[in-house]
Amino acid sequence: MFELTEEQQAITEMVSDFATEHIAPQAAAWDRDHHFPIDVLAEAGSLGMGGIYVREEFGGSGMSRLDAALIFEELAKADPTIAAYISIHNMVVWMIDKFGNDEQRAVWVPQLCTMDMLGSYCLTEPGVGSDAAALSTRAVRDGDFYVLNGTKQFISGAGSSGLYLVMARTADTGSAGITAFLVPDGTPGLSFGALEAKMGWNAQPTRQVVMENLRIPVGNRLGEEGTGFGIAMRGLNGGRVNIGACSIGGGQAALDKSIAYLKEREAFGKPLIAQQSLLFAIADMETELETARTMIWRAADALERGTADTVRLCAMAKRVATDAGFNAANTALQLHGGYGYLSEYGIEKIVRDLRVHQILEGSNEIMRLVIGRLAVEK
Amino acid sequence: MKIVVLIKAVPDTADERILDPQTYRVDREEGDQIIDEITERALELALSVKDRDKTTEVIVATMGPAHAIKAIRKALSMGADSGIHVLDDSLIGADLVLTAATLAAALRDLGAELIIAGNESTDGRAGMLPAMLSEHLGLPLLGSLTTAEMSAQGISGQRQSEAGTQEVTATYPAIITVTERFAEARFPNFKGILGAKRKPVATKSAAELGAGAQSLTTVAQILPRPARSAGAKIIDDGQGADELITFLTARHLI
Numbered sequence: 001m002f003e004l005t006e007e008q009q010a011i012t013e014m015v016s017d018f019a020t021e022h023i024a025p026q027a028a029a030w031d032r033d034h035h036f037p038i039d040v041l042a043e044a045g046s047l048g049m050g051g052i053y054v055r056e057e058f059g060g061s062g063m064s065r066l067d068a069a070l071i072f073e074e075l076a077k078a079d080p081t082i083a084a085y086i087s088i089h090n091m092v093v094w095m096i097d098k099f100g101n102d103e104q105r106a107v108w109v110p111q112l113c114t115m116d117m118l119g120s121y122c123l124t125e126p127g128v129g130s131d132a133a134a135l136s137t138r139a140v141r142d143g144d145f146y147v148l149n150g151t152k153q154f155i156s157g158a159g160s161s162g163l164y165l166v167m168a169r170t171a172d173t174g175s176a177g178i179t180a181f182l183v184p185d186g187t188p189g190l191s192f193g194a195l196e197a198k199m200g201w202n203a204q205p206t207r208q209v210v211m212e213n214l215r216i217p218v219g220n221r222l223g224e225e226g227t228g229f230g231i232a233m234r235g236l237n238g239g240r241v242n243i244g245a246c247s248i249g250g251g252q253a254a255l256d257k258s259i260a261y262l263k264e265r266e267a268f269g270k271p272l273i274a275q276q277s278l279l280f281a282i283a284d285m286e287t288e289l290e291t292a293r294t295m296i297w298r299a300a301d302a303l304e305r306g307t308a309d310t311v312r313l314c315a316m317a318k319r320v321a322t323d324a325g326f327n328a329a330n331t332a333l334q335l336h337g338g339y340g341y342l343s344e345y346g347i348e349k350i351v352r353d354l355r356v357h358q359i360l361e362g363s364n365e366i367m368r369l370v371i372g373r374l375a376v377e378k
Numbered sequence: 379m380k381i382v383v384l385i386k387a388v389p390d391t392a393d394e395r396i397l398d399p400q401t402y403r404v405d406r407e408e409g410d411q412i413i414d415e416i417t418e419r420a421l422e423l424a425l426s427v428k429d430r431d432k433t434t435e436v437i438v439a440t441m442g443p444a445h446a447i448k449a450i451r452k453a454l455s456m457g458a459d460s461g462i463h464v465l466d467d468s469l470i471g472a473d474l475v476l477t478a479a480t481l482a483a484a485l486r487d488l489g490a491e492l493i494i495a496g497n498e499s500t501d502g503r504a505g506m507l508p509a510m511l512s513e514h515l516g517l518p519l520l521g522s523l524t525t526a527e528m529s530a531q532g533i534s535g536q537r538q539s540e541a542g543t544q545e546v547t548a549t550y551p552a553i554i555t556v557t558e559r560f561a562e563a564r565f566p567n568f569k570g571i572l573g574a575k576r577k578p579v580a581t582k583s584a585a586e587l588g589a590g591a592q593s594l595t596t597v598a599q600i601l602p603r604p605a606r607s608a609g610a611k612i613i614d615d616g617q618g619a620d621e622l623i624t625f626l627t628a629r630h631l632i
Contacts (some may be wrong), residue, residue, distance in 0.1 A: 006451075007575070010451070010566075010571045011568060011571055013570060014565055014566055014568075017565060018565050046567065047565055047566075047568065048567045048568030049568075052568070060566040061569065086628070
């Protein structure tokens, strides 16, 4: 479990080469210009990154959750924002492949796997975040159609995606009344809010998704009525591992930059790395990232095998990894002194990008709630 | 069409490359060994032929130590169909004469219409091997091409020399070598990486090939590159431009 196979090493090497050549050199400009690089995403898709742990039947790569974690870490070393978007996209494709019928899979999975079409995940609402079971977007059956009304908040890729996976209420029975729907771009009644101005994650668009009397055929319902909340939670287990891996990648990049900087920068007559307190800071970053990585790998393995403690381990891994990644980046900024605060050194961007990982895919407070409840219930 | 691509596992040019002071050989154990950049472009050319015509068979061949299998696997993950690994302790430190004779023996009976190599490797940089191979195999060589056009009848391309541009053509079977002017190699996709292990790699020993050659050259001495000395500094006190022109003119740079 702790030694990567030859294939995993080859996969990591390829993703690292791809990210180093096609993502890293442009990451700062994409952040500055708020540019969503759909051409580069399509390249990633052509290499198999659009459906990493999606079955091969309709174009997925058929790989494991651990493979996915390794891939997201490598991508995030170049740009956490792009890595995180690809993670969200993968979650959407996996949900359709896992819970869709063969017709839905045949229509949507192939084009999503190549990333010629992008996917967005629509759960959160303006008034409903952590308490997802309280969502208010409504879907009302009307013959062979459903009519959707409601607004989704903080939607990554909104306005650029070809497909929106929307969680909506079909009955007033709390979490049991939620159903998943596939809403294609261009459906009358679908519109988007203004581009949100954000602290980080600027290379992917975040907008509201608004549905007004939006009619979709019954065939666009994913799974049965009332199964949406379960689908959402199952998807988020993977999403948590993936976003954790993105945080480790970002943190690792910040650590690597810090080591190089401390070796090169001299003060008081010697390189900064010769100051023991700074060496200790490096040791702590290294240890916390490796601890988190170990946890991510363990959660990925649980997810892959579908063990009973999957929810608990995924929540722990998400909490530990997103904290470790952000802390490493924030420490790296301090170690770089004034230069860390300048955009040019690429550290402040990592800090800004990783900050949101502690909030989304279930905030780290919700992770504690999940872990705590499971601990107490035992 | 059957195409053989000669690839070579070399030390990464991004790392420090070391000549072993005892053996006088390139240290091939330290650091990352990667597919030589130009032979990777040779492979890309072959794979682009396969993209257009799926019946194309691409075989990669290399002579090198055990770890060269990694380079072969990478080539297979990028899309090559099979590999040939010439692996034998007796070939460690082989010179061009022995290498060319051995590779010729490995390739002679494959029935390839086209052999593609790089014009020179990033480590040895002799640039002679393809010509020696063409002599052994009795095949025409179009060397150091900057472009290549393949048709059913044969191959044509341009090569650049100090004297100008040459248009060259050959009928199959033939050997060509490519330069950095060719397209960069593609990334292997996940399916390619996962499928590479199932593709066949034939390992050939020196005895099996029976090339019957031996190295004719020995390295007498290696010397470290002298440390760089400081260049002349021109301080502009009004005459800077003139001094610079004199400096550049003296070296025939302008």
